[in-house]
Amino acid sequence: MSVGLETAPAPRARTGRAKVTDRTKAERRLGLLLSAPAVIVMLLVTGYPLFNAVYLSLFSYRLTAPDDRRFVGLGNYATALSDGLFWQNVFTTFLITLITVAVELVIGFALAMVMHRAIFARRTLRTSILLPYGIVTVISAFAWRYAFDLQSGFVNPWFGLGDFAWFSDRWAALFVIILSEIWKTTPFIALLLLAGLAQVPRDLTEAATVDGATAWQRLWRVILPNMKAAIMVAVLFRTLDAWRLFDNVFVMTRGQEDTATLSFLTYQQTITRTAIGLGNAVGVLLFLSVVIIAAIFIKGFRVDLSQVRGDR
Amino acid sequence: MRESGRSRVLWIIATALILIWTVFPILWIVMLSFKQPGEIGNAPKFLPRDWTWENYRTVFSTDLFTSALINSIGISLIATFVGVVFATLVAYAIARLDFPGKKIILSFALAIAMFPVVSLVGPLFNLWRDIGLYDTWPGLIIPYISFALPLAIWTLSAFFREIPWEMEQAAQVDGATTWQAFRKVIVPLAAPGVFTAAILTFFFCWNDFVFGISLTSTGNARPVPAALAFFTGESQFEQPTTAICAAAVVVTIPVVVIVLLFQRRIVAGLTSGAVKG
Structure with missing residues (x-):
């Protein structure tokens, strides 16, 4: 079943343009609003930590010796891959x-x-x-x-x-x-x-x-x-x-x-x-x-x- | 389907084999949980030599287990509730509303379902410690929600596609707003699908291990699977094997009850969301 077909505003477009855009706008806003909580949680748990992982992987860094942290570029990858x-x-x-x-x-x-x-x-x-x-x-x-x-x-x-x-x-x-x-x-x-x-x-x-x-x-x-x-x-x-x-x-x-x-x-x-x-x-x-x-x-x-x- | 005697016998054998294969390991854990701790290491058989409730008494008088059980139940239920509410909103929007970014959201959810969770554990561990979520209930609830969401979103979107939406339009013709139509007409129709998504989400949270061992350290938030893994080697029991099994049986009971009561819903949820042709 194609949802896109049913919700397409095309037939209504002929009746009144201003009304339709208002309706479409409201629909868009509601759609984004309803999706926001899930997307934000998923982004929070994966997006930032993933970037953080990439960032941290460029350092020589042990939690037990935080002062010895230094930038090593792709050094850790070389260590792992070899x-x-x-x-x-x-x-x-x-x-x-x-x-x-x-x-x-x-x-x-x-x-x-x-x-x-x-x-x-x-x-x-x-x-x-x-x-x-x-x-x-x-x-x-x-x-x-x-x-x-x-x-x-x-x-x-x-x-x-x-x-x-x-x-x-x-x-x-x-x-x-x-x-x-x-x-x-x-x-x-x-x-x-x-x-x-x-x-x-x-x-x-x-x-x-x-x-x-x-x-x-x-x-x-x-x-x-x-x-x-x-x-x-x-x-x-x-x-x-x-x-x-x-x-x-x-x-x-x-x-x-x-x-x-x-x-x-x-x-x-x-x-x-x-x-x-x-x-x-x-x-x-x-x-x-x-x-x-x-x-x-x-x-x-x-x-x-x-x-x-x-x-x- | 030919009902000859020979094929009937084959069917019985196949069914019996499947039943043995699926139930046997569970039966084995149950048997272990009723053994005396001393029987372990002493030429044990499959069945207990002397049946005893001792292991159940032990685990329920162990704080490590009782607090873990409360954590597991509380965290899983909260994560399931919030996750399903979020998933319902998204699935409704995707099924019914026209807005940009639909495809991106669905692809993103799919990517999350494939994500290797362990890759995130290190950074989350640091982040949670910095913002005070380490070893707390929200510290587990948040990751559970986000990784259970994809399955819930698909199950619900698939289910929502089958709903007779004319009823919603009828309500709107009668003067209801989009939101009212959603709440008064669609929610009752969608309830069975939402319930299925809730079961699958609950199983996901109940099953988690990686977050449980990485983002907790004490009885504050450590769930049962993680607590079980660290039960081993603690000296408070002479042999933790039978006690671990008793604890395992306790956390398996809800799973068995849910499966027995709702097997049709679970099968429908897992098959409808996945392959729709």
Whole structure:
């Protein structure tokens, strides 16, 4: 439905010019007035701090030694970008993002198919899928951590793993982190895909069935191409969300065993170690990486966000 | 949909698997919360050996938890209320009024939804300390509002597009001003959408961790997820595991209740705002 058409003042313009401009003016003023509180809050929390982060990242500055603050230009960026630890964290973040999004896309699609075509227990299914969505990420992290923990867990005895310490090994720890993330966020992707599935025209799948297409062919030739927009939006949102992963790492390993993500590194530098300059440089790099990923999706893969924004 | 016996069995298996996958970790936390603290580290099973309420008594007699619970409830409710009011105003303006900057506002909200929150934590930490918002309720309410707004704005704009606006025009023909038409006619019609946006906003605030650990330091404002993470390693409990789980169960109860009561609204909110084709 196009809102623009209904509100267009064109038909009224013929009756009286002065009146219309008054009305239009009032409407504009009201529109801006109604939008102002939200825009101001969003600007206050993101705009100023972002500029401040860029500014602070140009200084060598520790909170513990404020008098030693001096301008170093892009020095902090050079330090971060030439540090092996930074790149290791980039790689960890990349790996977590790639695996979670890929796995969630498959599981999420399966969930969406089951929900879409469920004959019975429809309500129960939807309710149960919303549980992980609603649960606090930190609590999901604790649940999975304690399941794999040597002291409290059931995983090792059940699977005969003896005293294998999951959180003393990089890949094992990352496995549990990824598992918790997948459990918590798959429902989100499943619901977006469910909305996409609902848009695949029924006639098309039925016609394909009549023409003798197998279920597999229907999936790849009819269903998936027709919900490409929904898939791309879901992947974009989940990718950016996974790229920011923080809670699970904090609860499970506190970044030990080389499991730190970019978000965790930023937090560690700015808050824990109070290395304001370097920490903000990492934070700005994190921000830029998000901008680049979003740009790749929107320009490269042509994800149509006008539908998401609702301004069609 | 062919109702053959074999496909029926497959459906039952698929449904059962999904139920196990989604409920199992929650059940596990509940089980842990009913175990004796001494059972941890002592060859524990999935089910408690001796069921006990001890952990719940422990957490409710711990100031760290009770103050965190009050903070979480108060901060989340206030942020939800203010955030939804702001989002409703914007969504109404975008759906109904003709004014410059519409697209900019929507794009800006979208950009905020993608923002890496941690990038802002350092500067906010400094700013909040300078202006006295550090470790206070408003210090968390303000960031919660601004990062929950995008989702609320989309959900509401999508919902507002479905509203029969002729009724508003009818009211205006009858002499009501734009504002009166909004308040008397549209607000009742929009209530279900606003309610959905409120649930999603509340989940967002309830879930926050990054701001909670970075912008607070004491029981003044620290919310439950942040308090839980720092529960570990404190020596007041011999093994904090079971107490943490009891606290986790307490903050999960509202989520489960909301999901059980309003699952249809939540599904509608999440799907309508996202992909509209």
